[in-house]
Amino acid sequence: SISSPLTAENGCSRLSPYLAVGCIGMRELVQAVQNRRRAAEGRWKASLSAFESRLWWHCHFIQKLEDQPDMEIQNLHPLTEQLNRPFDEEKFEAWKTGNTGWPMVDASMRYLIANGWVNFRMRAMLISIASYPLALPWQPVSRYLASLFTDYEPGIHYPQVQMQAGTTGINIPRMYNPILQAQRLDAKGLFVRRWVPELQHVSDQWIFEPWLMPRAIQENSHCIIGEDYPAPLVDFAAATRRARADLKSVRDSEFFTTAQVIGEKHGSRKRNSSRRMTGKKKARDAGQMTLF
Template identity: 90%
Template sequence: MWNLVWFKRDLRLHDHAALWHAQQKPIIALYIFEPDYWALSDTSQRQWAFTREALLDLDHQLQRYGGRLLCMAGQAEHCLSQLLDRLDSPVVVHSHEETGNLWTYDRDKRIKALLRERSDNPCIEWNEYPQNGVKRPNGNRDNWAQHWNTSMTQLQFPAPDALSFVPLEQIKSAEHSDFIFTAEQLPVSVPCSLPEVHQPQTGGRTAGLAVMNDFLNQRGEYYRGSISSPLTAENGCSRLSPYLALGCIGMRELVQAVRNRRRTAEGRWKASLSAFESRLWWHCHFIQKLEDQPDMEIHNLHPLTEQLKRPFDEAKFEAWKTGNTGWPMVDASMRYLIANGWVNFRMRAMLISIASYPLALPWQPVSRYLASLFTDYEPGIHYPQVQMQAGTTGINIPRMYNPILQAQRLDAKGLFVRRWIPELQQVSDQWIFEPWLMPRTIQESARCILNKDYPAPLVDFSAATRKARADLKAVRDSDFFATAQSIGEKHGSRKRSSSRRMTGKKKARDAGQMTLF
């Protein structure tokens, strides 16, 4: 009997349930490079570059045990079938449950069907293990918070003391030497239309642990007050999101490390670590939403919001996606994201809000484009949050971010705006957030001619948001709130209201109001 450990988005050895349960037998440590996945519109080269670094780091960890991470390329079901055909021993497949996008959801259904068909030739079974505190299946949300806390307080699975590996010669033959390969032979690049990104973070568990230790012992003290402004968030945020998304660090491992640190924390440290742990809870809360309703990736959570008038406008979309909307804080945030593969949550929410309300763009293309930009793309957080900010959940108060007020509060001296919009570098503080109001003579002296050097806003913000509110109000009839109540029952947080019941409009307003970051 052999055990096959299929690594997906769990690229570590510590607290790895699948590996722990497989270690009693010789194992095959396998990663499948799936070209069709990396050609999707919500994936990108920056994500693959980070993933490849994480896979190389995982391979180095396995080499310490005398083994290697073996890789295959192609459709997962074809790769597994091809591999199983070559093995002369019964096999048990072990992996973690994955809450990914619809593509991975459909792929896993095909794998289940394949392994059922092959269950007697040889004897095959697939054991999946939960991670991230996500519950499968999840009957309702009433006891979910307790489930999450129980999961987070359980003992971690330690990295194995020793591992034995199925000999490579028993897997591939001389005439099929390219059938399976090592991590170094994984492709360096995948097709992607995005510009090259300066990757500020290195993929893999080794780098992730360094970031975690730095945050918990150095940078985290001012976390609570520094995560909203893009000026302070780059250093003040934990920057652990890509390592969590790929499972280089496990959620339980991180929660317990934070709790251990909190025991000796005082003052600002104590408040910041408490706030950070709360956001780890929300992290899993949102992933559970997509787990419970995978089609949230493409369909409005509240069906009546399909009536919102948001036709696709190519010109507006192009201006938004390239950072040329005419609102400096919006454009600086988009350009920063394009260049770095990351931007803080407040700016992510603002980008979606601007696209959804004043620009009235449908959220689906907005969502896919942003997903491809994020190195830390986590489908379970991304799609529920996009719908939340776009006003299509039915259970969240619409957030129409005013880009001028956001700039005044979060970038008072215009440092972030000037850094990322060089066209505005010589514009004074008086006009920096509203350059369209500059008289012509001032435009000339600042070397920023409106609609030549920098665009005027695509629409009148006040008028456009008034229309957006009117459109939302038009779909909110009695049926709307009845449906919202059922959505709240399925997806709403019980963290703040587990001891009381909410009904009608109050439930529609309150369920799941807190944001992730």
């Protein structure tokens, strides 16, 4: 239930703000979870085990920033500085206000603005959309999100933002498709209609791609694209193709050599000792588990 914004609100622990400001200590929380898990059975026991693993990852990510504080402002992998991501004020303003034209993206941003929290999957999608199809630099994106999160924790925030923006060199780039995410996580459009009321009269057929509605249907739905609700800022398929080509352009032998060094410093140490990884695969898989 933690992936969908419809269920994550109640399915997640919601303890992150209390951890971030120190109302609850990590040691206290781990011990409480372990005590509860010993008495639990079935799926609840598995859920508590998964939750405890996230607490360990919480500390792992904080250690990343401890080891390299400049990741707050500098790309973790220096060659990703070559990515073509100029700051575009118009795109940034549309993204930060929830007016990109992609309903699931806009609903998630508006929910975050209203509540100071949104589930991890939607956070990852927001950063991915800003970084790939919109090709925005991650630094202003990071600062804006930090200003909204009630659970802002620098040690988690900056490594996670760079991971989702594709600038670590050791993680597989995740280009979240906002239409597919909506179809999987908000199949009936309940979340979208609640947080993007401009679309509340749009039928299920068009709710996640309203820009494809014929003009007559737009009028009947009381939603004229370009007037009541924007069209997407860019063509998603074409923009992500450009983003992939841009990433590919910097991934030469030097890139993977540097990525391997980064992986040795920042990657997870929890790995099967019998599993041997070298070269591209080793650099790509280091630290792939995320809090998102």
